[in-house]
Ligand code: HEC
Ligand code: HEC
Ligand code: HEC
Ligand code: HEC
Ligand code: HEC
Ligand code: HEC
Ligand code: HEC
């Protein structure tokens with residue numbers, strides 16, 4: 001007995017490094033031993049993770065330097081609650097670099113936007129925190145009452161563009177649910193659908209109605225989601241998920257955490273325009289599609305989709321914007337502050353909700369969103385709400401614009417025409433003279 005203790009002491013003197021690492025292991029071990037009791041569910045999430053298998057323990061992620069803004073002493077260890085992209089980046093540098101170059105990492109910069117104004121002024125701070133910032137991310141604050149602990153005004157929060165105290169942006173667990181951090185989970189559409197849904201960006205609903213979504217949900221077991229590598233056309237073939245089209249690898253393209261690499265249009269703003277290098281980005285996406293479809297089929301999809309986007313831009317948005325410009329120039333709005341007039345809400349919803357739904361439906365093969373939740377609503381609210389509200393000002397300049405539009409603009413003058421003649425025009429293909437130009441290849 002005495003001999004063996006002596007041996008350990010001697011051993012430690014001779015090999016101090018192993019002694020130190022044993023101490024560290026102890027600190028690490030203590031986290032698990034105690035948290036197994038105090039938070040058993042959390043412990044089990046970790047215990048069954050790939051990280052646990054590779055001996056990545058609590059302290060590897062939560063350790064902090066004492067001068068970190070959010071570091072605190074916790075049972076003889078210096079830790080932080082936040083595990084930011086910078087922390088994950090110690091072991092996953094490539095993923096972290098891609099995330100920080102993506103649009104996602106900048107999603108917290110909307111705190112000054114028009115929507116944020118609406119949330120703060122029309123609503124109030126509590127709803128901006130639990131609403132907008134829940135998806136976009138908050139600027140994490142430290143609590144002034146309890147040193148170095150996170151302020152409850154900004155924690156919990158796992159918004160995609162969270163602005164962290166260490167200067168990094170984003171939160172990896174927005175998609176990689178802790179503490180399992182399972183690739184198979186992140187590959188499924190649900191990992192995007194906390195944020196990508198609802199009246200103004202219904203990607204989840206569009207996917208669910210599309211043939212892609214139908215095929216996925218009726219064949220999940222055949223998706224090979226647990227595979228270590230997940231290359232479309234090699235490891236699975238049944239259907240694409242959000243990750244397949246926007247992130248995952250193809251035989252010729254590496255997987256990327258920069259979700260903007262395959263997007264050619266901006267479908268968010270009031271008028272859609274092409275992104276920088278849009279042809280390259282479009283070809284990146286087509287490279288995904290052609291693993292399961294022929295080239296002509298894929299080109300055909302873009303031909304139809306482009307036409308919807310241009311129709312939306314030209315037919316509705318151009319006139320809608322011009323009318324609002326006249327109203328504002330003439331100072332006709334009754335109330336001063338933005339969003340205090342009904343017409344501003346109709347204007348806003350026309351592009352920010354209805355027009356976006358149409359564009360997203362067309363991009364991702366959702367016919368119901370393209371038409372019933374999309375352009376159908378745009379038509380109804382443009383002609384039957386926006387125009388009448390504009391006419392209520394009874395202003396000659398506004399009325400003259402609208403009268404001219406409804407009499408002369410080939411896309412709008414149907415309003416004052418005979419129904420039977422319009423039906424004939426559809427049957428004889430005459431309307432194609434007006435709308436055919438949207439199918440020109442550009
Ligand atoms: C002896 C038990 C014990 C040990 C050892 C322990 N913890 Fe904890 N930990 C707790 C308890 C209890 C809480 C909840 C305390 C509270 O109410 O905030 C907690 C909270 C936390 C929190 C959340 C803190 C917050 O402000 O929300 C983190 C992160 C954490 N522990 C990580 C660790 C890590 C990493 C280790 C190992 C270095 C560790 N814990 C060791 C008991 C322990
Ligand atoms: C792979 C890295 C990683 C490992 C390993 C890890 N955590 Fe975490 N932990 C995180 C992340 C990420 C968060 C969320 C913080 C954020 O949003 O920045 C978190 C949050 C927490 C929280 C606060 C959130 C909550 O739900 O209460 C506690 C407590 C916690 N971890 C404890 C532990 C304990 C105990 C272990 C070991 C059993 C552990 N963690 C292992 C990454 C890790
Ligand atoms: C101390 C190093 C270390 C840290 C810190 C770390 N990881 Fe890991 N991570 C690993 C290792 C090792 C593996 C397993 C080997 C592999 O698959 O690359 C892994 C695997 C993963 C996987 C794949 C798991 C699977 O399904 O196979 C994900 C996702 C992941 N990590 C995300 C994160 C995130 C997010 C963070 C920060 C919250 C993080 N990791 C922090 C080392 C680390
Ligand atoms: C359910 C999650 C969610 C909520 C809540 C939310 N957003 Fe968003 N927001 C998104 C997503 C997802 C996008 C991207 C949509 C797209 O690409 O089609 C977005 C886009 C935006 C954009 C456009 C950014 C750009 O670069 O064009 C702004 C601005 C914005 N949101 C601000 C806000 C504000 C302010 C609030 C609160 C009033 C809010 N959002 C609430 C998820 C959300
Ligand atoms: C928008 C959602 C999303 C965010 C945010 C995200 N990931 Fe991922 N991540 C994924 C998806 C999806 C996969 C699986 C892709 C595949 O295998 O095709 C993945 C895979 C991984 C893997 C496994 C890579 C491999 O080669 O096996 C690691 C490691 C990882 N992510 C780390 C991170 C880190 C670190 C962050 C934060 C800096 C992060 N992720 C943020 C969605 C995300
Ligand atoms: C926590 C919320 C959240 C999650 C989860 C999330 N996103 Fe996003 N995503 C956003 C927000 C917010 C934006 C808009 C950012 C902005 O405009 O500033 C966005 C933008 C995007 C864009 C547009 C990028 C660009 O460059 O135009 C794509 C594509 C995207 N997300 C795909 C995904 C996919 C795929 C997943 C799941 C694997 C996912 N997102 C998960 C919130 C999220
Ligand atoms: C079959 C492939 C495919 C699938 C599956 C898919 N998308 Fe897309 N997505 C696209 C295409 C194509 C576009 C338009 C690209 C362009 O502009 O060139 C797009 C556009 C987007 C945009 C940009 C919208 C904007 O406002 O600019 C977001 C965000 C997005 N998708 C998120 C998602 C999410 C989340 C899912 C899953 C619920 C998903 N996508 C599923 C192919 C896909």
Ligand code: HEC
Nearest residue numbers: 211212215232237238239240245285288289292298301365
């Ligand atoms: C993993 C395979 C896979 C990938 C990748 C894929 N698709 Fe599909 N796609 C399918 C399957 C399966 C169907 C359903 C075929 C059927 O209707 O019989 C389908 C159907 C379609 C349809 C027909 C929709 C309808 O309602 O009839 C279009 C259009 C389409 N895909 C376009 C695309 C585009 C564009 C891309 C790339 C952005 C893409 N697909 C990527 C598998 C895929």
